[in-house]
Amino acid sequence: MIEVEKLSKSFGDLNAVDDISFVAKPGEIFGLLGPNGAGKSTAINCISGLVSSDDGRIDINGYNINNQAVKAKQSLGLVPQELALYDDLSAHENLVFWGSAYGLGGKQLENRIQEVLKDVGLNTRQKEPVKQFSGGMKRRLNFACAILHKPAALLLDEPTVGVDPQSREHLLQATLKLKEEGTAVIYTTHYMEEAERLCDHLVIMDQGKVIASGSIEQLRQQVGERDLITLLGHYSQLDKQENIEALGAEVLEYCDNEIRILIPEASKCLTSVLEVANQLGKVNQVNIQQANLESLFIKLTGRALRDAA
Numbered sequence: 001m002i003e004v005e006k007l008s009k010s011f012g013d014l015n016a017v018d019d020i021s022f023v024a025k026p027g028e029i030f031g032l033l034g035p036n037g038a039g040k041s042t043a044i045n046c047i048s049g050l051v052s053s054d055d056g057r058i059d060i061n062g063y064n065i066n067n068q069a070v071k072a073k074q075s076l077g078l079v080p081q082e083l084a085l086y087d088d089l090s091a092h093e094n095l096v097f098w099g100s101a102y103g104l105g106g107k108q109l110e111n112r113i114q115e116v117l118k119d120v121g122l123n124t125r126q127k128e129p130v131k132q133f134s135g136g137m138k139r140r141l142n143f144a145c146a147i148l149h150k151p152a153a154l155l156l157d158e159p160t161v162g163v164d165p166q167s168r169e170h171l172l173q174a175t176l177k178l179k180e181e182g183t184a185v186i187y188t189t190h191y192m193e194e195a196e197r198l199c200d201h202l203v204i205m206d207q208g209k210v211i212a213s214g215s216i217e218q219l220r221q222q223v224g225e226r227d228l229i230t231l232l233g234h235y236s237q238l239d240k241q242e243n244i245e246a247l248g249a250e251v252l253e254y255c256d257n258e259i260r261i262l263i264p265e266a267s268k269c270l271t272s273v274l275e276v277a278n279q280l281g282k283v284n285q286v287n288i289q290q291a292n293l294e295s296l297f298i299k300l301t302g303r304a305l306r307d308a309a
């Protein structure tokens with residue numbers, strides 16, 4: 001269990017994390033979702049004790065990160081955003097190093113090393129020096145190092161950024177296995193689809209603050225059973241938003257090169273939408289997708305995740 005209550009952390013005038021609270025329960029993957037600079041890593045670093053928080057309470061497995069730091073940290077595994085590996089050592093040697101740091105040794109450590117290498121799909125490459133590994137393989141090894149001591153709580157900071165699809169799948173599967181084994185997992189990402197696939201509960205962060213929280217289902221309900229239509233093009237009549245709203249659409253974004261709307265049953269009303277859009281300018285490209293957490297983020301912030309930084 002990871003309990004975070006009223007956590008705040010500033011760097012000078014910047015409120016990197018501003019009064020956030022949540023609980024990640026055993027057997028649950030809890031998502032921290034947000035664009036670059038949202039404060040995800042700062043929150044993770046405070047929870048792991050790497051960075052001291054300004055305010056708030058953090059308990060890991062019932063142990064306070066400040067007053068009972070040793071016990072709290074023994075219950076915790078951390079997969080940092082930056083890799084923490086020795087390039088000249090083999091994968092196996094890296095794991096021995098980390099295992100010893102956790103106080104593991106002998107047959108018990110060796111068995112566990114073989115187990116985690118299998119989980120991340122690196123058992124056949126364990127003797128190779130890490131410098132020969134691809135970025136995705138290094139990320140998988142980084143993950144393996146963090147779970148060697150079977151922590152009750154695990155912090156994953158964007159574990160799949162920049163990895164190949166095969167490594168990504170290994171990491172997602174290994175995370176789901178930990179959940180089944182009862183680990184409380186905090187998973188940060190700016191990939192909406194990853195959060196939707198993995199997380200039981202999540203908070204969406206922006207500029208240090210929680211802007212939405214709940215189960216995936218509860219968050220989806222905020223956008224409702226609607227589709228997201230994106231119309232790329234050139235629009236001149238920016239004061240005529242009501243023409244689109246008259247079709248029963250909620251306008252999420254309307255600027256000179258993009259219109260985004262939420263609307264029920266997009267395929268049935270696409271002709272009317274295009275007709276109106278063409279009166280407002282010129283449509284070059286149309287995209288329809290099921291409303292998802294990305295749509296919710298746009299709805300709440302007025303910005304798409306990709307250009308939110």
Ligand SMILES: Nc1ncnc2c1ncn2[C@@H]1O[C@H](COP(=O)(O)OP(=O)(O)OP(=O)(O)O)[C@@H](O)[C@H]1O
Binds near residue numbers: 016039
């Ligand atoms: N050590 C630091 N000193 C000063 N500012 C910092 C420091 N660490 C983070 N920040 C600032 O705090 C804000 C939040 O950064 P943070 O790294 O927590 O975001 P993030 O959500 O993890 O982003 P990303 O998706 O890019 O990893 C940013 O504006 C960042 O520049």
Ligand SMILES: [Mg+2]
Binds near residue numbers: 040042157
């Ligand atoms: Mg980060």
